[in-house]
Amino acid sequence: MGLFGTSGIRGLFNRDLVDLAFKVGLAVGKNYGNVVVGSDTRTSSDTLKHALISGLLAAGADCGDVGIVPTPTLALAARKYGAGVMITASHNPPEYNGIKLLNPDGSSFVSSQQKQMEDLISGDSIGVAPWDEIKQSGIYNGAIEQHIERILQDFPAGLKLKVVLDCGCGAASEITPSLLERMGCEVVTLNCYHSGFFPRGIEPTESNLGDLMKVTGESGADLGIAHDGDADRMMAVDERGRFIPGDKLLAIFARELGVKEVVTIIDASMAIDEMGFNIRRTRVGDTCVSEELKNGGDFGGEPSGSWIFPNVSFCPDGIYAVACIAAIAGQQKLSGLVDKIPAYPLLRGSTGSDGVAMPGLESKLMAMKPMSVSNIDGIKLSFKDGWLLVRASGTEPKIRLTAEAKNEARARQLYDGGLRAIKDSIQNKEREA
Numbered sequence: 462m463g464l465f466g467t468s469g470i471r472g473l474f475n476r477d478l479v480d481l482a483f484k485v486g487l488a489v490g491k492n493y494g495n496v497v498v499g500s501d502t503r504t505s506s507d508t509l510k511h512a513l514i515s516g517l518l519a520a521g522a523d524c525g526d527v528g529i530v531p532t533p534t535l536a537l538a539a540r541k542y543g544a545g546v547m548i549t550a551s552h553n554p555p556e557y558n559g560i561k562l563l564n565p566d567g568s569s570f571v572s573s574q575q576k577q578m579e580d581l582i583s584g585d586s587i588g589v590a591p592w593d594e595i596k597q598s599g600i601y602n603g604a605i606e607q608h609i610e611r612i613l614q615d616f617p618a619g620l621k622l623k624v625v626l627d628c629g630c631g632a633a634s635e636i637t638p639s640l641l642e643r644m645g646c647e648v649v650t651l652n653c654y655h656s657g658f659f660p661r662g663i664e665p666t667e668s669n670l671g672d673l674m675k676v677t678g679e680s681g682a683d684l685g686i687a688h689d690g691d692a693d694r695m696m697a698v699d700e701r702g703r704f705i706p707g708d709k710l711l712a713i714f715a716r717e718l719g720v721k722e723v724v725t726i727i728d729a730s731m732a733i734d735e736m737g738f739n740i741r742r743t744r745v746g747d748t749c750v751s752e753e754l755k756n757g758g759d760f761g762g763e764p765s766g767s768w769i770f771p772n773v774s775f776c777p778d779g780i781y782a783v784a785c786i787a788a789i790a791g792q793q794k795l796s797g798l799v800d801k802i803p804a805y806p807l808l809r810g811s812t813g814s815d816g817v818a819m820p821g822l823e824s825k826l827m828a829m830k831p832m833s834v835s836n837i838d839g840i841k842l843s844f845k846d847g848w849l850l851v852r853a854s855g856t857e858p859k860i861r862l863t864a865e866a867k868n869e870a871r872a873r874q875l876y877d878g879g880l881r882a883i884k885d886s887i888q889n890k891e892r893e894a
């Protein structure tokens with residue numbers, strides 16, 4: 462049935478999504494018995510949350526409602542429950558919403574758990590509990606305070622920094638200002654109130670954070686911080702008002718936290734490889750990073766702004782990341798750290814995948830004589846001075862190419878080499894036919 466994408470269930474808010482929330486509640490309630498629920502600030506979140514809670518209660522489950530909280534706050538609260546459910550569409554536009562299912566350790570439901578939920582839902586055979594076994598939902602107070610207290614165990618107070626914070630009117634609008642103030646920071650807030658009408662693009666990309674960059678640069682602040690809608694993501698701006706690219710933020714976190722083993726995705730920059738960490742790479746997606754961290758590693762992340770600290774939780778934790786970057790900025794100017802990390806030219810693009818067979822393509826690509834090849838996600842060729850990743854798109858009939866190298870000309874050469882190999886493998890196939 463394929464209800465679940467890489468980040469749970471997502472879609473435009475409509476009648477089907479409300480019906481589905483009830484059914485997901487029934488299925489989760491049936492299997493997990495004791496469930497905590499939270500939501501982001503979207504206009505449709507309360508509706509979906511109550512539909513889902515109705516399902517949980519109808520299945521005879523116990524249910525705690527934490528209210529509007531970030532996904533990582535809900536993930537931490539889920540420790541005391543059989544499962545956690547977050548109503549959010551993360552960084553998607555405000556007309557979208559979704560349902561994310563979490564385990565008590567903060568990790569997302571794995572594919573076998575998702576399959577089990579899908580089978581229950583599509584079978585449409587889940588009965589409701591007898592009337593005298595139905596429970597009442599309870600309000601779970603204090604999830605935000607618990608999250609703040611957990612973070613403050615690891616970071617010092619008395620920072621005396623000036624921080625500009627843009628929560629985008631999402632779920633961090635309460636917790637992040639409070640955390641920063643308790644760490645001793647003066648906080649200048651932008652969009653830090655709950656509203657489902659996001660005043661900026663809710664994904665924390667450079668193009669959506671113009672106001673944050675301007676205010677941070679012009680106000681003499683030490684750093685700027687932004688979240689996405691459910692605050693599992695965090696991105697930062699240095700004291701000069703420059704957006705810090707995610708690859709550099711990954712490297713800064715890893716180095717300043719003193720970690721030895723880092724988990725990141727296949728197409729994160731090679732700059733991280735040059736910094737002496739033991740690196741393990743996964744398929745693209747924060748759930749893949751989270752899964753891999755269960756096999757070891759001190760820190761994991763995705764350059765889109767998902768940072769995972771496994772000593773706290775396997776859920777990407779944008780709030781913990783705020784404390785981290787603030788503590789780092791308390792020691793030294795962020796711009797100095799940013800400028801020390803090399804930024805290599807990176808080219809991204811795509812071409813039609815019609816007639817391309819991946820095995821044939823791989824043998825064509827081998828003519829580029831790479832030092833090594835990885836098949837973690839598509840085909841990644843590594844060279845002394847760069848790399849090329851060729852992978853089939855999951856959503857369109859396209860092959861995506863990414864090339865990074867020490868200089869622009871070499872990145873272009875790798876990219877064009879990949880394009881040529883794709884073209885050759887199509888011609889070869891036609892000749893064989």
Ligand code: MG
Nearest residue numbers: 551552689693
């Ligand atoms: Mg998110």
